[in-house]
Amino acid sequence: MAQTDVLIVGAGPTGLTLALWLTRQGVAVRVVDKSSGPGEASRAMAVQARTLELYRQLDMAEAVIAAGYKTPAMNMWARGSHRARIPLIDAGKEVSAYPFVLIYPQDRHERLLVLKLQSLGVEVAWQTEMLSFEEDERHVTARLKHADGQEESFTAAYLAGCDGARSLVRHEIGSGFEGGTYKQLFYVADVRVTGIEPAGEAHIAFDKSDFVLLLCYGENDQYRLIGTVRDERAEHPEQLTFADVGHDAINGLNLKIAEVNWFSTYRVHHRVTDHFRHGRAFLLGDAAHVHSPAGGQGMNTGILDAINLAWKLAAVVKGKAPDTLLDSYQVERQAFARTLVETTDKLFTFVTAQGGFADIVRTRIAPLFASVAYKSENVREYLFRVVSQTTLDYRDSPLSRGKAGGVQGGDRLPWLPGGRADNYDSLAAILWQVHVYGEAKADVSQWCAKHGIPLHVFAWEQAYEKAGVARNATYLLRPDTYVALADPEGEASTLSRYFSEQGIMLPA
Structure with missing residues (x-):
């Protein structure tokens, strides 16, 4: 007999969301994560409208909105000059009850999800690592290692790999992860700034081949700063500090960095796995697909993976549907992941391309086009639909x-x-x-x-x-x-x- 219905490996937003939706539907879960607790730092920042719509199913939408920050506008800068201000509030007022871009850092988001899961009687088993697993016709048996070094054999009806881009679950099932890695090295920093105008809004600045994105937390001059590290300094990221990154675009914003609270560097990948399902094992979130952070889609896509799979697992576990229902998870989510990787790849390439022509397009043509186009209500609504994931459909699914x-x-x-x-x-x-x-x-x-x-x-x-x-x-x-x-x-x-x-x- 299985010790639980679903073993979830990974307690990031994807794994926690899966646990919440399964628990609410009466499915028994165990969640394990080798970390000591929820993340202390965050790269994902945006919570999109479609995520908030689905969060109503657990009465979480209003809590997330209250804890987050509605970004009023995006400002575009080029070579030290302010070129465009694009209002973001109510861009999708005819599309969703949440017609805005909400900034809510992933680390805070994770803690909220953990608390919600605890309120449903489920505790995350932190400092518990999955070492391997085996599968038979009825069960998955995983070998788990605890903080004290002791190992445990644990059996579940199904296994969900929500364990990130370096997923052990993906490795164990032998699924490929086709794609590549962008040559640019990114940095991310939590900073306190002064002098930025307009304050409390988002800013993106270009200066030749350098760019920087500034997102406001909505409190005490606290911002998230994202940019690229170029030239030979990118070869040794472990030695980099904030003083080493390019400051041309930052200086173009006419702001002062008063304090750096956190700094890190990372590479950006664009990959989609071959199999979202292999027998009784499933891949979700970064374990199944990774892409550039353009558009703030990553965390939201993982959350929607979890919600898509949760109701199907619940139906099968309870004997209300055949096992073949679970095949639709891959059909529906893999198609979207591939489209998303292709779309964000194009946007990322535009932002980071080098050369004189690319520089002219970014610093002159794009801001002018954005300023004019965004005055159209139809354009604003279209862009909101794309970014908010409200255009996502499953028309080609066998369930439709x-x-x-x-x-x-x-x-x-x-x-x-x-x-x-x-x-x-x-x-x-x-x-x-x-x-x-x-x-x-x-x-x-x-x-x-x-x-x-x-x-x-x-x-x-x-x-x-x-x-x-x-x-x-x-x-x-x-x-x-x-x-x-x-x-x-x-x-x-x-x-x-x-x-x-x-x-x-x-x-x-």
């Missing part, structure tokens, strides 16, 4: 069926704030549910009541059509809130057929 209006199976359900009720309120529950905008047919109401699937009917408003929703259609939503089935005819028989074809047992 149908189209009604502009909404297809696999899409994120459009947020419709203009109605009498917020159609996202019901999404706080981790369960299957049906939405109808207009009137639901009697057989649909009866079907939902019979099977214990909540039915939410929203009185029709003309604004819904503009958002792409079809009148009187049925939208079956997965436990992770994505549209599983869009049926323009609104028939109960179509709902039954969906569950039958997927082999998923109805709740009642």
Whole structure:
């Protein structure tokens, strides 16, 4: 017999999120991490809108927002001159209830997730390292090493590798990690600055081949500073201090570094693993994909990996769905990871490219284009959708069926704030549910009541059509809130057929 349902290796944001969502669904977990506790330093800073939308499922969204900082604007500088100010607040006001870029450092984020997990009765086993594991038809047996050197054999039904870019789980299953490493060496520093204008906002500055990004924490002149180390100094990163990095772009911001609280260097990789699933083992977060920090996507992508997998594991562990349901995790998340790596690679290349023409584009053309383009509401909304991950869809998934209006199976359900009720309120529950905008047919109401699937009917408003929703259609939503089935005819028989074809047992 397994000692638990899921063994989670790694207690970063991805592993903690997976543990939270599984625990909330009644799945037993054990979380181990070789570190002594949550991280004390952080590279990931942004929490995107799609993450906040899903955090409502554990009543965490408001706590994260309260602890974070809504960045008012991004300022672009070139060769010491302020070239553009791009407002960020309410850029996605028609897209999400969270239409902003939230800065919430990963180390603080991790501590919040640990506390939330503790409130559900689960403690992380710190200073516990997985050395190896073996798998048979029914279980995974892992060899764990504790802080005192003692080893333990631990058995679980499934294993989740959330153990970072150097993942032992990935190594053990023999999955490749194709891609490469950028030649640039990055530095990151927590600093206290004075003299920056406008204060409390984000700034990106270019000076020839040098660039720097400055993000505000929202408190006491505290900022995160990110830039690149070039020339021969990058060959010995272990010897570098903040005094050694290029200061041309920093000086161009006309600020003064009053204090350096923390400094580190790191390499940036762009890789995606071959297999997100291998038997009873899964790879999530940095263990499955790494890419440049452009756009603040990394941590959020790992969190969405976890939420995607959690409801599927819960269904299979409880005997409500066949093991084949778990194959859809790779189909859905690997496709997105590859697209994300390609996109961030292009942006990263633009920011770091060297040469006269690249310098002209960065310091003259790009700021002008950004300033003009961002005055368009359509452009602002488009950029918000891309960065916030609200455009992510699973249309090519075997779990996605149908189209009604502009909404297809696999899409994120459009947020419709203009109605009498917020159609996202019901999404706080981790369960299957049906939405109808207009009137639901009697057989649909009866079907939902019979099977214990909540039915939410929203009185029709003309604004819904503009958002792409079809009148009187049925939208079956997965436990992770994505549209599983869009049926323009609104028939109960179509709902039954969906569950039958997927082999998923109805709740009642």
